[in-house]
Amino acid sequence: MLFVLTFLILYTAMHALVYWGIQPLLAGHALLPGLVKVCMGVMILAPILIRLLDRNGYPAMARGLAWLGYSWMGLIFLAFSLLSVVAAWHLLALGLRAVRPGMPLLSVHGPVCAAVVLLLALGGALYGFFEATDLRLERVVLVSDKLAPGRPPLRIVQVSDLHLGLLHRDETLAPVVSRIRELQPDVLVATGDVVDAQLDHLDGLHSLWHEIQPPLGKFAVTGNHEYYAGLKPSLAYLEASGFTVLRGQSAAVGADLILVGVDDPAGGAGQAEAPLLAGLPRERFIVLLKHRPHIDAAAAGRFDLQLSGHTHRGQIFPFNLVTRLVYPLQNGLYPLAGGGWLYTSRGTGSWGPPMRLGAPPEITLIEIRPAAGE
Numbered sequence: 001m002l003f004v005l006t007f008l009i010l011y012t013a014m015h016a017l018v019y020w021g022i023q024p025l026l027a028g029h030a031l032l033p034g035l036v037k038v039c040m041g042v043m044i045l046a047p048i049l050i051r052l053l054d055r056n057g058y059p060a061m062a063r064g065l066a067w068l069g070y071s072w073m074g075l076i077f078l079a080f081s082l083l084s085v086v087a088a089w090h091l092l093a094l095g096l097r098a099v100r101p102g103m104p105l106l107s108v109h110g111p112v113c114a115a116v117v118l119l120l121a122l123g124g125a126l127y128g129f130f131e132a133t134d135l136r137l138e139r140v141v142l143v144s145d146k147l148a149p150g151r152p153p154l155r156i157v158q159v160s161d162l163h164l165g166l167l168h169r170d171e172t173l174a175p176v177v178s179r180i181r182e183l184q185p186d187v188l189v190a191t192g193d194v195v196d197a198q199l200d201h202l203d204g205l206h207s208l209w210h211e212i213q214p215p216l217g218k219f220a221v222t223g224n225h226e227y228y229a230g231l232k233p234s235l236a237y238l239e240a241s242g243f244t245v246l247r248g249q250s251a252a253v254g255a256d257l258i259l260v261g262v263d264d265p266a267g268g269a270g271q272a273e274a275p276l277l278a279g280l281p282r283e284r285f286i287v288l289l290k291h292r293p294h295i296d297a298a299a300a301g302r303f304d305l306q307l308s309g310h311t312h313r314g315q316i317f318p319f320n321l322v323t324r325l326v327y328p329l330q331n332g333l334y335p336l337a338g339g340g341w342l343y344t345s346r347g348t349g350s351w352g353p354p355m356r357l358g359a360p361p362e363i364t365l366i367e368i369r370p371a372a373g374e
Contacts, residue, residue: 008044014080015040021083022118024111043072054166054198063201066167067354074128074316074353078121081318086113128316128355135175137183140333140343140366144304146285147256149372154257156287157185157214158364160309161347163225165196168349170205176348177208179363187216187253190243191309191345192223192264192291199233209241216253218243223291223310224266225351231267246289247271250280257368260303261289277302285368293329293344300338305366313346317358331359 019040026033042049046069053062086109093107147154157180164173180188195202212218220243226234238245246261248271253259258280262271273288273296280286286303293308311330314320323330327344334342343366346359 004048007047011044014076015044017083017087018076018079021079021086021109022114024109025114025118027111043069043076046070046072050166051197054200059166059201063166070167070353071125071129071355074355075121075125077316077319077353078124078128078357079117082117082120086117124357125355128353128357131358131360132350132354132356134360135179135348136360136362137179138332138345138362138364140364142305142341142366142368143371144285144368145371146283146304147368147370149370151256151370153370154254154285154368155183155185155187156307156366156368157183157188158191158307158343158345158366159188159194159348160191160291160345161193161223161312161351162190162349163193163196163351164202164205164349165229166198166201167354168196169201170208172349173205173208176363177211180212183363183365185214185365187257187259188212188214188218189259189287189289189307190218190220190238191289191307192221193225193309193347193351194220194223195229195234195237196225196351197229199229199237202237206237206240206242209243213242216257219251219253219259219261219289220245221261221289221291222247222264222267224264227264227266248276250276252284256285258284258286259289260286264291272296272298274298274302293327293342295329295336295342300336301340304340305368306336306340306342307345307364307366308342309345309347311344311346312351312356313359315347315350315356315359316353320359 026036046065050062050066050069053065090107090109093105097103097105159176220238235245246259247263250258250260260276262273277299288303288306290306290308292310311323311327313331314323329342330344331346332344336342343364345364346362348361348363350356
């Protein structure tokens with residue numbers, strides 16, 4: 001309840017600033033200001049209405065409203081971001097005029113500015129829809145003396161943050177599966193948030209996952225959305241899709257690789273990584289699967305590679321500036337103090353607004369090559 005109330009307050013504040021920004025365009029119209037306020041009110045309540053429609057047996061209406069409401073959320077965020085700059089300059093201009101009463105108001109707030117902001121926000125949103133479908137392949141090559149000399153590279157494919165559910169179904173998953181099949185990985189790992197909050201819409205998606213049968217298997221860990229959707233049905237979906245879910249467990253995979261997986265802390269305290277890693281044979285290449293790109297100092301030097309997701313690199317610019325404050329290692333490959341590497345995926349799907357801006361979705365191919373001959 002506290003989360004819902006906080007969301008409504010913040011989302012309403014965003015709309016209030018956007019309304020202030022576009023108000024010069026509405027001035028002089030008898031009905032338009034009221035109509036805009038009503039539409040904004042409906043969109044503020046849309047995430048709650050979507051859940052109510054879905055729970056009460058109206059999935060088609062819920063999905064239609066989800067596409068509209070979450071697309072609007074992306075648009076309003078872009079407009080809010082641009083108008084935040086305008087509002088900051090407006091406050092500065094008012095402050096300057098208060099200090100020097102005779103000087104003109106240097107604010108840019110007005111109909112021209114409002115029109116430019118709306119056009120930029122709309123253009124950004126339209127491109128964001130395209131970028132959300134522009135699935136990229138990111139290749140990472142690591143060299144390790146823990147692989148037997150002369151053996152072929154070990155190919156690990158990582159997916160993360162698909163958020164399958166009411167909004168994203170087979171049209172999202174099918175191209176991902178097709179691309180993974182082309183890559184022919186030795187092992188597939190999913191680093192959390194495979195599902196979203198509505199699990200009633202995943203019927204038939206198991207068969208798509210079964211088209212991928214890597215020789216060393218498929219492994220997953222929980223993300224925060226597996227808990228939001230309900231841990232038991234989320235685990236059932238992952239297991240029915242052929243994934244082995246590692247929950248504070250390790251698995252020897254082939255002759256050279258050990259995978260270790262920990263639960264997301266959304267389910268409680270999570271698992272301490274250092275004890276899980278302490279007893280593992282260091283002559284094998286150890287990969288830690290962990291949804292959030294947080295580095296546990298106690299586990300430093302006890303694994304070779306951590307694979308994470310969660311941040312989406314902000315998903316829509318400039319939100320990446322906010323996510324960076326919490327997760328500074330939010331995109332790509334980073335060397336770690338004490339040895340080893342972290343790779344943080346931008347995510348393979350999207351959450352909330354079905355758009356991305358400055359953070360295209362990715363599938364990651366990690367090739368681990370033996371040191372001999374390099």
